[in-house]
Amino acid sequence: MKNLAILSLLIYTLTLNSCITKSSKPENNKQPNVVIIFLDDSGYNDFSPFGDLFIETPNVKTLAEEGVAFKNFYVPQAVCSASRAALLTGCYPERTKVFSAHAPRERGLDPKFPTLGEVFKAAGYKTGFFGKWHVGDQEETRPQNRGFDETCGLMYSNDMWQHHPENPEFWGKFPLQFWENGKIIIEDVDSSDQQYLTKWYTEHAVEFINRHKDEPFLLYVPHSMSHVPLFCSPEFKGKSGVGLYGDVITELDWSVGQINGALKANGLDENTIVVFSSDNGPWISYGNHAGTTPFREAKGTTFDGGTRSATIIKYPSRLQGNRESSKTLMTIDLLPTLCHLADVPLPESEIDGKDVWDIILGKEEAQNPHAYYAFTNDREFQAIMSGDGKWKLHLPHNYRTMSEIKGKDGMPGKYKQEHIDLSLFDMVNDPFETTNVLDQHPEEAEHLLQLADEHKQKFFTN
Structure with missing residues (x-):
């Protein structure tokens, strides 16, 4: 009888502790909201807590304190259109055939590849896009026809206009149009308009949050900045004290604060997944109009200076904040992971990304489900x-x-071509890709070569 009483007390205590644990974070059956803030050409060093700051970014720092800062987060190709299509579809560029940066009026991403907007809208989410699209500039491939209920922004990069520093005659053939909800609002964006792009995107995003606070939503905010030409609102000019690029980053940081603040003001903070990242590394040929990265090379290469992006993921109700992670992830993993968290069905078409929630969660036993990640530059697997x-x-x-x-003050510098032979890098001890250890670790190289051959057979044989 005594043993039975002790056992009953133990069961009662465990049950009580379980209830207390659950009550500290009540179950919320409402589907989470999703906010993705995607910058353009920002540098890994531009924001706290990733680099040696020369620009104050308190709002990004706050976001990191409330979430997890991922130090090894990648894009599969370090150029605008390819990177964005990968994020939106969960597919490698070699699957969608969206490579490099598309010019105005190009068809872009084939509608047979569902976007995040289409996937979440089909599940009953309200969807918003405010920013730079750049994955299709024809009727069927613009955002209002790719799953986004409310839209505004540019269909391509803000340097594709008549004031391009190197090729104005070519780009001048295409007026830089500002769209809203499927209609052209500004036929030919000029400098006085460009300075308000960050502000306009942010205001639309905040308004979207305010109006849809009572229903699940997906909000995608791919900023035009800090892609050249650089512009910021008048109130941010000179604010950073370190030049125009710093002013642009300061306004982007303000934008993060406005969006994060709107979530909190509407009581949505706990149940909203926020992802903050960039499409690729800095466009270093623009010198003082570009960000900085500690890694080798930059945008337009398959070195980490181009493909590694400073990334933060925040989800207060499920994800312990104020952490850093060195786990390796890629943008193609976002779609399946977000679908898992929101209980949204995956697209029927094949994707390349995988659900990596256990890794994001920080489970010690979690292993990356990918055997490898592939990196391309234009159409070349590199x-x-x-x-x-x-x-x-x-x-x-x-x-x-x-x-x-x-480069300096908006004028680009000049590139030169170099060549790299077959080279293996130990990314744990040499994240800057300085020392080829192919001869010291032939078995690792052979394993990756085998995986590379399989990847080529899958995507590059036709």
Whole structure:
């Protein structure tokens, strides 16, 4: 009888503790909201807590304190259109055939590849897009026809206009149009309009949150900045004290604060997943009008300076904040992971990303479900990394690097071409890709070469 009484007391205590644990974070059956803030050409070093700051970014810092800062988060191709299509579809560029940066009026992403907007809208979400699209500029491929209920912004990069510093005659053939809900609001964006792009996107985003606070929503805010030409609102000019690029980053930080604040003001903070990242590394040919990265090379290459993006993920009701993670992830993993968290069906078409929630959650036993991640530049498959991020193999290829002619004040410098032979890098001990350890670790290189051959057979044989 005594043992039975002790056992009953133990069961009661465990049950009580379980109830207390659950009550500290009540179950919320409402589907989570999703907010994705995607910057353009920002540098890894531009924001706290990722780099040696020379720009104050208190709102991004707050977001990191409330979420998890991912130090090894990648894009599969370090150029605008390819990177954005990968984020929106969960697919490698070699699957969607969206490579590099598309020009105005190009068809872009084939509608047979569902976007995040289409996937979440089909599940009953309200969807909003405010920013730079750049994955299709024809009727059927613009955002209002790709799953987004409310839209505004540019269909392509803000330098594709008549004031392009190197090729104004070509880009001048295409007026830079500002769209809203499927209609052209500004036929030919000029400098006085460009300075308000960040502000306009932010105001639309905040208004969207305010109006849809009582229903689940997906909000995608891909900023035009800090892509050249650089512009910021008048109230931010000179505010950073470190030049125009700093002013632009300061306004982007303000934007993050406005969106994060709107979630809190509407009582949505706990049940909203926020992702903050960038489409690729900095466009360093623009010198003082570009961000900085500690890694090798930059935008337009498959080195980490181009493909590694400072990233924060926040989800207060499920994700312990104020943490850093060195786990390796990629933008293609966002769609399946967000679908899992929101209980939204995956698209019927095949995707390349995988659900990595256990890794984001920080479970010690969690293993990356990918055997590898692949990196391309334009249509060329150039590098492959082990799924755990320990090893990276560069296949032989040419790449661009800066010459002695540096860019300044909106005028680009000049690139020169270099070549890299088959090279293996130990990304744990050498994240800057300085020392080829191919001879020291032939078995790792052979394994990645085999995976690279399989990838080529899958995507590059036709």
